[in-house]
Amino acid sequence: xxxxxxxxxxxxxxxxxxxxxxxxxxxxxPKERINRVTGLMIFFAGLGTFLGAFGILLQTLPExxxxxxxxxxxxxxxxxxxxxxxxxxxxxxxxxxxxxxxFPRVIYLIFIPYIFHxxxxxxxxxxxxxxxxxxxxxxxxxVQLFLLPLYYFLKLILFLLSLIYEFHEKFYAIxxxxxxLIAITLMYLGYRTLMKSEFKQQVSFxxxxxxxxxxxxxxxxxxPLFTPLRFAEPLKFLFLxxxxxxxxxxxxxxxxxxxxxDIRLILRKGVIYSLTSGLLVGVYIIIYNxxxxxxxxxxxxxxxxxxIIFIILAIGFFQPVLNLIERLIESLFSRNRLNYxxxxxxxxxxxxxIIDLKxxxxxxxETLKESLLVENVNFLFEDDSGNFRLFYLNSDKFNxxxxxxxxxxxxxxIRVLNEPIMFDEVSAKVNDERAIEILRSVNSYLLVxxxxxxxxxxxxxxxxxxxxxxxTYEDKTMLNVLSNQMVIALENSKLYEERIEKEKIEEELSxxxxxxxxxxxxxxxxxxxxxxxxxxxxxxxVGGDYFDFFEFPDNKLGIAIGDVAGKGVPxxxxxxxxxxxxxxxxxxxxxxxxxxxIGLNNILNKINFQLRNSTTPEKFITFFYGVIxxxxxxxxxxxxxxxxxxxxxxxxxxxxxxxxxxALGIVDNPDYKExxxxxxxxxxxxxxxxxxxxxxxxxxxxxxxERLKKIIKMNLNKKPEEIIKIVYDDVINYSKGYYPVDDxxx
Numbered sequence: 211x212x213x214x215x216x217x218x219x220x221x222x223x224x225x226x227x228x229x230x231x232x233x234x235x236x237x238x239x240p241k242e243r244i245n246r247v248t249g250l251m252i253f254f255a256g257l258g259t260f261l262g263a264f265g266i267l268l269q270t271l272p273e274x275x276x277x278x279x280x281x282x283x284x285x286x287x288x289x290x291x292x293x294x295x296x297x298x299x300x301x302x303x304x305x306x307x308x309x310x311x312x313f314p315r316v317i318y319l320i321f322i323p324y325i326f327h328x329x330x331x332x333x334x335x336x337x338x339x340x341x342x343x344x345x346x347x348x349x350x351x352x353v354q355l356f357l358l359p360l361y362y363f364l365k366l367i368l369f370l371l372s373l374i375y376e377f378h379e380k381f382y383a384i385x386x387x388x389x390x391l392i393a394i395t396l397m398y399l400g401y402r403t404l405m406k407s408e409f410k411q412q413v414s415f416x417x418x419x420x421x422x423x424x425x426x427x428x429x430x431x432x433x434p435l436f437t438p439l440r441f442a443e444p445l446k447f448l449f450l451x452x453x454x455x456x457x458x459x460x461x462x463x464x465x466x467x468x469x470x471x472d473i474r475l476i477l478r479k480g481v482i483y484s485l486t487s488g489l490l491v492g493v494y495i496i497i498y499n500x501x502x503x504x505x506x507x508x509x510x511x512x513x514x515x516x517x518i519i520f521i522i523l524a525i526g527f528f529q530p531v532l533n534l535i536e537r538l539i540e541s542l543f544s545r546n547r548l549n550y551x552x553x554x555x556x557x558x559x560x561x562x563x564i565i566d567l568k569x570x571x572x573x574x575x576e577t578l579k580e581s582l583l584v585e586n587v588n589f590l591f592e593d594d595s596g597n598f599r600l601f602y603l604n605s606d607k608f609n610x611x612x613x614x615x616x617x618x619x620x621x622x623x624i625r626v627l628n629e630p631i632m633f634d635e636v637s638a639k640v641n642d643e644r645a646i647e648i649l650r651s652v653n654s655y656l657l658v659x660x661x662x663x664x665x666x667x668x669x670x671x672x673x674x675x676x677x678x679x680x681x682t683y684e685d686k687t688m689l690n691v692l693s694n695q696m697v698i699a700l701e702n703s704k705l706y707e708e709r710i711e712k713e714k715i716e717e718e719l720s721x722x723x724x725x726x727x728x729x730x731x732x733x734x735x736x737x738x739x740x741x742x743x744x745x746x747x748x749x750x751x752v753g754g755d756y757f758d759f760f761e762f763p764d765n766k767l768g769i770a771i772g773d774v775a776g777k778g779v780p781x782x783x784x785x786x787x788x789x790x791x792x793x794x795x796x797x798x799x800x801x802x803x804x805x806x807x808i809g810l811n812n813i814l815n816k817i818n819f820q821l822r823n824s825t826t827p828e829k830f831i832t833f834f835y836g837v838i839x840x841x842x843x844x845x846x847x848x849x850x851x852x853x854x855x856x857x858x859x860x861x862x863x864x865x866x867x868x869x870x871x872x873a874l875g876i877v878d879n880p881d882y883k884e885x886x887x888x889x890x891x892x893x894x895x896x897x898x899x900x901x902x903x904x905x906x907x908x909x910x911x912x913x914x915x916e917r918l919k920k921i922i923k924m925n926l927n928k929k930p931e932e933i934i935k936i937v938y939d940d941v942i943n944y945s946k947g948y949y950p951v952d953d954x955x956x
Contacts, residue, residue, distance in 0.1 A: 214266050217262075217263070218263045218266050218267060221266070222259075222263045224455075224458065225256045225257070225258075225259040225260030226256070227256070229253060229256045231252050231256075231458060231461065232248075232250065232255075232256060234249075235248050236248075236249025236250065237249075239680070239682075241680075242680065243302060245679070247298050248461075250295055251292060251295040251299050252458065252461065254288075254289050257289040257292075258290075264286070265286065268283060284331050284332055287331055288328055290324055291321070293386050293389040293390065293393075294323075296389065296390070296420075296424070298320065300392070300393040303400065303413075304400045304417075305400040305404070323382075323385055327378065330378075331378065337372040337375040337376040338372070340368050340371050341369060341372045343368055379435065380436065383431075386432060390424045390425075390428055394420075394421050401417055412464060415460055416460050416461060416464050418456075419456045419458075419459060419460020419461065420460065420461075422457070423454070423456050423457025424453070424457070426449045426452055426453035426456070429449060430445075430446045431450075556577075557574070557692060560577075565703055566703065567703040567704065571589060574587070574696060575587040578672065582672065582675065582685055583675050584655075584676070585653065585673035585675070585676060586653055587670070589601045589670060590614065590671065591667070591668045592666075597613050597614060598613070598621060598669065599612060599613050599614070600612040600648065612648045614645045615644075615645070618642050619640050619645075620636070620642040620645035621666065623636065623640050624636075624657065624669060627659045627661075628659070628661070630657065630658045630681070630686045631656070631657055632656055633649060633655055633657055633671075636649075636657060653673045655674040656671075656672040656681050656686075657670070657672075658689050658690075658693050659693065660693055660696055661693070667700065668700060672689075729789055730756075731744070731757070735759050735761055735767055737767075737840060739765075739840045740840060742759075743931040743934050744757060744955075744956070745938060745956050746954070747953065748777075748782075749777060749901065749950035749952055749954070750777055751779075752779055752782035753782060754775070754776055754777060754782060754784065755772070756772040756774065756785050756831075757770060760796050762837070764839075764841070765839070765841050766837055766838065767837070767838050768796060768835070768836070768837045769834075769836050770792060770796075770833070770834070770835045771898075771899065771955065772785070772831050772833040772852065772874075773833075773899045773900065773955070775873075776829075777953065784825065784829055785831075791821075795816055799816075810835055810837065810848040811881075811883055813835060814833065814848050815880070815881070817874055818874045818875060818882075821874050821875035827876065829875060830873045830874055830875035830876050831850075831873060831874045832850060832851040832852035833850040833851070833873070834855065834897065835847065835848055838889070842888075843889045844888055844889070845889055846885075847867060847885060847886070847887075848869070848882050848885075849867070849869040849871055849882075850871055851873030851876075852873075853898055853899065853903065855896060855898075856915070856918070856919060857893055857894070858893070858894045858919065859890070859892070859893060860892030860926070862923045867885070867887065871883065894922060894926060894933075896918070896922060896956070898918070898955065898956045899952070899955040899956075901951075901952035901953045901954035902941055903915050904952060905948075905951070906945055906951065907945050913941055913944055913945070917944075918937065922937065937956060938954070941954065
């Protein structure tokens, strides 16, 4: 095969590659100027290689045919718009030129020489045609004399145009070379202004590729126009091949490796898969054609036999090889930390494992800067007073001057948000000059609320992107997912600072659990007419469930059960406080109530009064209190929002002791009621907390009251302690694999 054949294939292949690359960049975000300019620059570079392939093909055509296609060949110079686009690119990458910011329309002037060049080359086939465009056949009279100056002026213009046309290759080669020098200089000056090392590394790789590419092109095609230096055709082809590989390859690799211009992962993968598949098909076709020529020429094999062989080879090797290439590419992206999925996975692990606040914020800051390519990352956290202050990572302290009022309009606005929002949008809607100025001072561009369960604990402030592109939907989705984890991690960090002596706290909790156990009844009442069993297990070290027994004269028994709102230590402390109050009140009024001198509901009203005066409204307790007279079988009871006790008769019929009312501590003067019911021989009465009925099982379905009733009915012939064990075991098995969410009392 000739060198022209390889050149044509190479030019067509790389032209197609550059077309796809330019289209992907442009298509990703056509509203961004950097995407438009970069995409068009690469597109015209691809057009140049494509037209180079057609130029080689034209050389193989007969002379008459080439003459007919002369207009088409002259139009090939349209690819030279690559050079002004490269200058345009250098004015906005890696930093937008301050001159361009002041005079944005001046940029269009760099295209004028190329528009003019394209016009004259396409309009005229030779310099002679321009010179013969305007001729004088004779002028007479004053009118002719009057027109002579204009005529000679136009004649001069056309003569100059003909000179430009005659030497346009060298003339525009000089312009191209000048544009190359200008672009390289501007890129270098922009590169020197960069401060961040990770971004400089990315930019230096791109600039190295572009400089190498245009430098090799200038050596191979521009220098020979002005110097005696000449290169053989294979060497020129080699120069151009290396130029295309380095220039386009550096941009393509930056897109793959560094997410240059925020090209999304799915597009990056799609481009690489398409190109590798196309390359594999191309290799397959070349091997097929060469092997076909060899077999037909030397072994005299007929085409059908050859096609059958290649079909078998394609089935046996083509798809496995393609799968191998795809796996290699997938592994490349899997190693790439800029893959959003990998970023979220890695950062989530770090977030949940790092407890030191400064280390955690540093990790989040570095990861977001690297993955989103933003200029700066800042945090505003709630201080002890509830105001929000800027947190300085370097000093590990709040900035005492930059304070955002907790009651200000800005925080009221952000508290209701559940997703990131642009700073410009906030500043346009919020009339809070001090807060807006604080955010502007840290170069805020995007604000991310750090909220958990409706409470705002911080604000993440991101600066603009280094490439001056906008935050994509993919960016905001990642930030939205990570914000919840950040809040939890930051709260854990704050808790860690307060819980440095971890072992001591665990010992204290263990001691608290023992104390709490001692507060519960150590002995279960028993009698001739009844059997009782009880179980109470906190879901944490200590809990908020409560039960108690009060033995009165005349064969009467008081039973109390309650469930404090919340879990853990706060609930346990409130439970112990309430337990002390209940025991005091029962000791004072219990005997009287058992003799029916004072209603049980009055005891609940007095507990509610004390609770309302000693705690805040969010601290409340559901509570049931009853007295059983074993002589008469009467059960007198009053309920403050607790789960209705269940009564199961000997014939397995059941009903609930329903009584609608408020929990203790919610409202003033709730006016609790009292009821009574006659119990019969063989009745089973079940008192419980919602830790049993609301235990989660498969498909997030609760254990439920019906399941509880069913189990008890199936075991009515057993003793109470056996029934309790069976119920508890069933709850544990039902919620197997689910973390206990509440205390259990039965």
